[in-house]
Amino acid sequence: MPEQGTPSSPPVTVVVDAMGGDFGPPETVSGAVQALGSHNINLVLVGDPDLIQAELSHLGGPTRRVQIVPSDGVIGDDEHPIEALRRKPDSSIVTATKLVKAGKADVLVSMGSTGASMASAVFILGMMEGLERPCIGGPFLGVAPNTVLVDMGSNVDCRPPLLLSFAALGSVFARRFLEIENPRVGLLSVGAEEAKGNRQVQESFQVLASSHLNFIGNVEGMDFFTDRADVIVCDGFVGNILMKFTEGLGTALSRFVEKRLESSLPPEDLARISFDLWQTTNLPRTMGGPLLGVNGSVVLGHGSCRAGGIAGAIDTGVRYFEMGLVESLREELASLDQNRPEPSLRAHG
């Protein structure tokens, strides 16, 4: 395991958008307090002070190492992220992001809305030089915990140079965070041969093949489970569909197994296997996904996360910050920009 902050290193300050996610303070505050027990961190909880305080009191009132910063308004999943940022400049996600920008917090953790959290990070923290859009990357399957998927965000219609950037970011994440030496990068397609795939993939194949990355060629849907690649690259359209599909399938298979085994297993064993099966298909719910490519340590969690998932996302954020991943990613993009092989392709889209 990578080195964690020791008691002698200074505490990491984590700001949590307490109003975010599907459940708000009852889960976010509880998850944050849970994380307090396992890390040398200070917490900043942004949102409605009364609601946050009520939850803290409910949890036995931990106040040491916890600060509340009030905000006004919440941005929902149904709002257009950029418009909402303008209309709600004091909303919880904007306030939380500004604390990172001002250097008052080291890590931002948000359970969504994903769109507003991404937009807020892009506008307030800024993009890394040479990057058009950030992506969400990380392992997403409990049965393949060392396979990184980029993009899990929703960057649709990605041009090849953007997919190359995502591949580079995912590669650094795999190398530093998962300690995989020289990560193998695969491009998700419908066949292993170079000629297989849609136009986007065929063009991206060339761009990846001429890069300095350890590109192994196209991989297919089953290769999330075959250990052929450490980083699998696709646009956010396919990535988002895969993630939501997996969640749905995991839930359906949990029910399937529960039903099939209800007469052969005691209820508590049944509940445990069903939960494990569900969880193994829902890794981002337990550890969040870092937003790669913005100038700051930002981890986004799934909107439906409960306290455990929020604590997990905080854990990811603390490790991400302590490893100095923002700096590593920035260096990688800079080297990519120098080596970018096919500038003519950039004008395409």
Place this chain on the structure above:
Amino acid sequence: MPEQGTPSSPPVTVVVDAMGGDFGPPETVSGAVQALGSHNINLVLVGDPDLIQAELSHLGGPTRRVQIVPSDGVIGDDEHPIEALRRKPDSSIVTATKLVKAGKADVLVSMGSTGASMASAVFILGMMEGLERPCIGGPFLGVAPNTVLVDMGSNVDCRPPLLLSFAALGSVFARRFLEIENPRVGLLSVGAEEAKGNRQVQESFQVLASSHLNFIGNVEGMDFFTDRADVIVCDGFVGNILMKFTEGLGTALSRFVEKRLESSLPPEDLARISFDLWQTTNLPRTMGGPLLGVNGSVVLGHGSCRAGGIAGAIDTGVRYFEMGLVESLREELASLDQNRPEPSLRAHG
């Protein structure tokens, strides 16, 4: 269940490419003979007569209702389908398809290569009027056996009018084969709102919304499990990735459950639940997928099918033929062509 051929109706003649799939005659012949027991069919087995005869003898030598037609050569997964068709005009798949064209067989069942089987059907049987390319459609998940996915073939880079055709074909299949009245058609995207998705999806949304289909809008990855739509439409790039991903995940989760339960269940129960879990994520392996849009009843199976999957694909083919689905699909495409709302969009791609 739809009516099956009764003993008084004439037998259906099924031609099987005995050389196809990953295993060839040992599995294809065995699967075909298995199907012979449950249907009023005649079998035509195309391939190397010696190998086929050896398998038939091995199975106790059924010869009644079985005819062997010799062929020369097999087209593999690694060959370019169209070139291979030209180079191997007497190959098993070409010979088998010609028997359907000549009216000597009613149904073609092939375990692949998928590319060669599709190309052979397109060139020899021909496309239905108004269609650019055929698609593979059908249910693909045991946990969602009434949700039809189109395209499971590999039609990448589909323009909106082609996706509309696929939606119409899938809709007829759901109505006739699965007996779903007025099937709800959903377009696979990254959010339910009309504006969500890549350019292809945004344009296709408009085309589907102006069609006579029962279009319910965008659906997301989890909606394969939420019963929001009966037919889910995506291009073959996404469809192929989803299918292969599901197969891989099913296998991984079977192993996961086996390992988790090895101390709590007797070995035979463990093997059964593991197999069931695998099978429920691999429906096309048990029933094949019809090739929608060609002038003939063609069912394609998964290359890795064993005898049971081949018998299942034959079952699908016999029902498909007996229901007169080719005629229904042809009528649907003709009505679509009359009603096609946005001819200007057809010039785009």
